[in-house]
Amino acid sequence: MTGLAYLIPIALCMGTLGLVAFFWAMHSGQYEDMDGSAQRILIDDEEEGDRS
Amino acid sequence: MTALSPTLPADPDTLASRFTVPGMRCAGCIAKIERELPKVAGVKAARVNFSSKRVAVEHDKELGEDALLQALQGLGFEAQRIEDNPLGAEEKEHRKLMRALGVAGFGMMNVMLLSVSIWSGAEGATREVFHWLSALIALPVIAYSGQPFFASAWMALKYRRTNMDVPISIGVILATALSVYETATGGGHAYFESAVMLLFFLLAGRALDSTMRTRTRAGIGALLGRMGKSASVIGPDGTVARVDAKELEPRMLVLVAAGEGLAADGEIEQGESTIDNSMLTGESKPVPVGTGDTVHAGAINLGAPFQLRLTHTSDDTALAEIARLMDEAGQSRSHYVRIADRASRTYAPVVHSLAALALVGWMIAGAGWHQSLVVAIAVLIITCPCAMGLAVPTAQVVASGALLKRGLLVKDGSALERLAEVDTALLDKTGTLTLGEPRPDISLLNSEAKSVALGLAQASQHPLSRGLAQALREDEIEPAKIDQIDETSGKGIEGVWRGVRVALERPNAETSDLATTLRIGSQAHVLRFTDPLRTDTHQTIEALCILGIEPAILSGDRRAPVEATAKSLGIPATANVSPQEKLAALEELRGHGAKPLMVGDGLNDGPALAAAHASIAPGTASDASQQAADAVFIGEKLMPVALAVRVARRTMVIVRQNFSFAIGYNALAVPLALFGFVTPLIAAIAMSLSSLVVVANSLRLAGSAKENTK
Secondary structure (H helix, E strand, O other): OOHHHHHHHHHHHHHHHHHHHHHHHOOOOOOHHHHHHHHHOOOOOOOOOOOO | OOHHHHHHOOOOOOOEEEEEEOOOOOHHHHHHHHHHHHHHHOOOEEEEEOOEEEEEEEEOOOOHHHHHHHHHHHHOOOEEEEOOOOOOOHHHHHHHHHHHHHHHHHHHHHHHHHHHHOOOOHHHHHHHHHHHHHHHHHHHHHHHHHHHHHHHHHHHHHHHOOOOOHHHHHHHHHHHHHHHHHHHHHOOOHHHHHHHHHHHHHHHHHHHHHHHHHHHHHHOOOOOOOOOOOOEOOOOOEEEEEHHHHHHHOOOOEEEOOOOOOOEEEEEEEEEEEEEEEEHOOOOHHHHHHOEEEEEOOOEEOOOOEEEEEOOOOHHHHHHEEEEEEOHHHHHHOOOOOHHHHHHHHHHHHHHHHHHHHHOOOOOOOOOHHHHHHHHHHHHHHHOHHHHHHHHHHHHHHHHHHHHOOOEEEEOOOHHHHHHHEEEEOOOHHHHHHHOOOEOOOOOOOOHHHHHHHHHOOOOOOHHHHHHHHHHHHHHOOOOOOOEEEEEEEOEEEEEEEEEEEEEEEEOOOOOEEEEEEEOOOOOEEEEEEEOEEHHHHHHHHHHOOOOOOEEEOOOOOHHHHHHHHHHHHEEOOOOOOOOHHHHHHHHHHOOOOOOEEEEEOOOHHHHHHHOOOEEEEEOOHHHHHOOOOOOOOOOOOHHHHHHHHHHHHHHHHHHHHEEEEEHHHHHHHHHHHHOOHHHHHHHHHHHHHHHHHHHHHHHHHHHHOOOOO
């Protein structure tokens, strides 16, 4: 049963990590333009990339 | 908002402007705009949001919006400026829901993890610790994610009404309170997982509903954006001063420069010009005006400057009058009760009474208050209108997504419900059945002449030039490079091409048709413009008839052209009607119990659009009309109108299936819960399963907007 003492905090940490990642993704606007992201894959690279 | 970084310029000299560009269809369009626009001097960056068909441009202060619009036009995209942040409030609301959903998801998974080990036989101290841990996670999660429901339930109770959120809130709060009590007293059962799971699934439904609304509202511009915001008033001593539109008064004398939008109604005192009245009428044909003519706010002066004696200002203008009519007409529609609300209006009281009955019944039977409460909570949770709550939004979101791919933006769910019910259709002529843009006959030009014509036409904002440029671009003509371009209002545009003088100018002979002369050196071609019917108008009318909808034309245009169109389409027509008469015609139809669909584009259609049972406007319509309409279709095809009705009807079929399933499930589950066979946990699982069935059923609508499905 002592294993639980490690496992539960780890599980909680991982859950929190997921939640933080979701908030970050939302805050950085990754859900702003879902169709656009799908289309952008098709654009040939030129100087396209991280401009923000 | 970091992804739309062009909206937050760090440099004080840069400005951010946003435009709607409905014509973006593919990855190529995104690449073209994002690569080519920054090449224009003064533009720092351009970022496309494809979902909402918008472009955010970061540019120097000196570079005006008109120049940007023209640059976009040069790339082949019709664009329109949008106000700074028209959907700030809704955007915020949506983000709040998404955050609540994320938190509820986190809470649900972790609490579930702990609960599973308790069910699989954790005993004594372990169970107690797990209960405390669950409480630690669940309490803040419920406090945060439950807010949308608690707030709405509180509002309803405050006004002595009840809505779906009341049973949800009571169920969640009771389950939480009982669980805390159990935990504190070391009892065997806690129901945190049921409460959190309930919140998660309900929030999923809400978030879907709100996604649909933000996505489609985004495509639609702000009301009355093009009306002049100030005017140059000529004082008695001849000095000119800029005066705000609000402070204008009748009898003032105003100087209207070329290209300026009018801020008030008036009579022309001196000067001759042509004006673009498309804001009011939706027709882009320029109207010649002279001394003594009345012009209205919202018109744009295309020709020479003129002096205007104001007659009606601010709230008295024809434009404001139409806006007011629209507002009033829209009121009648707001009485429409959405199907989900109709269901919950009868459903919520029944659920409450059942739960209360269960509590009292078990108490009388001598079960003790603890067991009675558990049963009551199980009843509340199992009957929770979860499947009911999802039945409508999931179907509508999937349907509107399918329609969006076919070029139709539906503004909200109630629009789909009303579209499904229509039985008559009234169509405006110009701009709705027809393209509403003058299109030239270019078949007589050789390819060289075409490229010269495009070179000239794309440099001008004149409606004829725009129509010409559009037609030539569709022909995949490359523009010729023209030097020394000079545009004279009311006369034409000229330039030099390979040392030869070239021009697009007014034809010499006065004709009633719209025409322009393309001059290349000594050669001259006369280009005639017509306003053609949309290519699939006939098929659309046929499709509407198959759907059992009677189409008719209701137009403010002159009788002869309207009747000619009506005859070729084989449908009845009424011509020469004013906005008030259109409104009256619709109200008469409604009075006879019909449910009319109005399709129109001009501001004169605005009140009718607002009064109709459902309404659709083309993407080229005036802002006001797009605002008043339930749906907006983009592109040159009329078919989305018929498609919208067909998909809306399919959607309602699915919604009804979802409802019958949810009711069937409740009929089965409620008696079981009432007699105490169901613990709150089983209730929560059953409820989630029923939600999944509803979602899966709704997904069947994804392909419903395909042309050949019936």
